[in-house]
Amino acid sequence: MKSHLKMGGCWSLPLFLLLGLANATPALALEEQGNRAKNIILFIGDGVDAHQLTIARAYLYGQDGSLSFDQFDHQASARVRTVSDDDGTTPVYVPDSASTGSAIASGIVTSRGRIGTTAKTDRDVPTILEIAQAAGRRTGVVSTASITDATPAVFMAHTSVRFCQGPRDMDGTSAGLPGCPKDTRAEGGSGSIAEQIARAQVDVLLGGGTRYLSQRGEDGEIVLEQMTKGGYQLVKSAKELAAFTPNGRQRLLGLFGNSTLPTEWAGERGRFAEEVKLSEEGPIYPEPITCQPNPLFGKRPTLVEMTKKAIATLAHDGDRSEGFFLMVESASIDKQAHAMNPCGQIGETLALSDSVKVAMKFAQSEKDTLIIVTSDHGHAPQLIPYPSLFVAFAPDNPIPMYPPGRVALLEPAAGGVMAISYGTNAKYLEEHTGTAIPVFAQGPGAAAVKGLINQSDLFSIMKAALADQ
Numbered sequence: 001m002k003s004h005l006k007m008g009g010c011w012s013l014p015l016f017l018l019l020g021l022a023n024a025t026p027a028l029a030l031e032e033q034g035n036r037a038k039n040i041i042l043f044i045g046d047g048v049d050a051h052q053l054t055i056a057r058a059y060l061y062g063q064d065g066s067l068s069f070d071q072f073d074h075q076a077s078a079r080v081r082t083v084s085d086d087d088g089t090t091p092v093y094v095p096d097s098a099s100t101g102s103a104i105a106s107g108i109v110t111s112r113g114r115i116g117t118t119a120k121t122d123r124d125v126p127t128i129l130e131i132a133q134a135a136g137r138r139t140g141v142v143s144t145a146s147i148t149d150a151t152p153a154v155f156m157a158h159t160s161v162r163f164c165q166g167p168r169d170m171d172g173t174s175a176g177l178p179g180c181p182k183d184t185r186a187e188g189g190s191g192s193i194a195e196q197i198a199r200a201q202v203d204v205l206l207g208g209g210t211r212y213l214s215q216r217g218e219d220g221e222i223v224l225e226q227m228t229k230g231g232y233q234l235v236k237s238a239k240e241l242a243a244f245t246p247n248g249r250q251r252l253l254g255l256f257g258n259s260t261l262p263t264e265w266a267g268e269r270g271r272f273a274e275e276v277k278l279s280e281e282g283p284i285y286p287e288p289i290t291c292q293p294n295p296l297f298g299k300r301p302t303l304v305e306m307t308k309k310a311i312a313t314l315a316h317d318g319d320r321s322e323g324f325f326l327m328v329e330s331a332s333i334d335k336q337a338h339a340m341n342p343c344g345q346i347g348e349t350l351a352l353s354d355s356v357k358v359a360m361k362f363a364q365s366e367k368d369t370l371i372i373v374t375s376d377h378g379h380a381p382q383l384i385p386y387p388s389l390f391v392a393f394a395p396d397n398p399i400p401m402y403p404p405g406r407v408a409l410l411e412p413a414a415g416g417v418m419a420i421s422y423g424t425n426a427k428y429l430e431e432h433t434g435t436a437i438p439v440f441a442q443g444p445g446a447a448a449v450k451g452l453i454n455q456s457d458l459f460s461i462m463k464a465a466l467a468d469q
């Protein structure tokens with residue numbers, strides 16, 4: 001990274017440039033009157049698209065069911081755009097969470113794997129969290145992944161490679177993933193994502209990632225110790241989180257696992273999707289999976305509990321509060337879709353929906369709160385016919401492998417059988433897809449969420465809503 005935005009570097013710019021008032025698009029500008037938001041709460045369901053929402057709605061609430069944010073007045077479909085890092089312009093049609101997160105957080109179209117940096121030219125771009133901080137708002141990041149993972153990282157850090165989560169990853173990870181040796185501070189960069197988070201002065205940080213924050217940074221100090229010495233109160237369980245009471249501007253750091261937190265739901269006996277077997281009579285499907293609370297979840301806080309505490313902490317001064325920006329990620333919708341685990345995915349979508357309810361309740365009394373619920377990219381799981389519409393009509397053909405890949409049958413309380421197919425890379429990990437993603441919004445500034453927009457417009461919408469009165 002060629003860092004023009006080293007620690008605190010962007011604050012040397014005039015505030016009006018950071019807020020970008022001069023270049024707000026006309027569509028946004030006309031919405032601005034009366035559309036300033038004191039608080040912004042951004043929810044990201046990682047890997048959520050219309051198909052994943054349909055699966056969750058149908059399983060949880062039946063065919064007529066809806067999730068909490070389905071009632072929002074303002075909804076849009078957003079184009080997801082990514083480019084090649086070779087030339088910075090050639091379209092790439094399927095993204096990752098780093099490129100798409102950077103679009104939401106910084107309003108850029110960049111290449112896969114990048115955290116708040118431009119494709120090819122490797123330039124740091126200010127994030128909405130940094131802009132909110134510069135405008136005097138308090139800030140928070142909550143995730144069910146490591147807080148150093150791509151989606152939370154794009155709000156707080158700038159690197160060329162998302163895998164540089166801890167200081168030990170700068171030359172490449174132990175799993176063989178690429179590093180970013182040029183981003184070390186010795187080379188003039190900003191260091192690992194963990195070290196950047198330690199310096200980012202975010203007021204509330206809740207999630208996993210102890211393994212990255214426990215590493216020794218380039219300055220010789222353990223990152224986590226640096227944070228607690230610098231004023232963070234560290235909590236490690238649901239009980240400790242519940243006991244935390246905001247005290248002045250004390251910062252809160254909740255670490256509830258080494259990396260990604262366990263999901264709230266799991267299939268019985270840990271079952272995932274399985275391969276369909278073939279017989280002379282046709283395909284033999286695996287037995288239906290029963291979704292149940294995940295016995296491995298432990299004493300961690302739920303996403304709802306983390307969201308409640310984050311909002312309460314950031315808003316604890318009530319009317320005297322300066323307002324805040326909070327990002328909440330339900331990360332394992334994506335991670336469990338990769339793993340072909342429908343119960344894990346549906347449970348985390350329910351956690352997202354219930355966490356949005358927490359924000360909606362807050363916004364009932366704090367009406368100048370903009371809530372946006374969106375996704376970074378689409379995912380592979382598909383709801384398919386059960387049984388096939390066509391296999392039975394092809395008796396003269398060899399018995400087809402249907403569905404290919406793996407499949408999970410679920411029996412929702414509303415009745416019937418849902419078949420969820422995993423067919424993009426079922427021998428390893430399912431792939432992302434390049435579909436447009438949904439956006440739901442309510443509150444000041446939400447009217448700009450309509451029709452077909454670009455994912456990077458979400459940055460402009462939030463920036464316009466943040467602008468001072």
Ligand SMILES: [Zn+2]
Nearest residue numbers: 334335338432
């Ligand atoms: Zn993914």
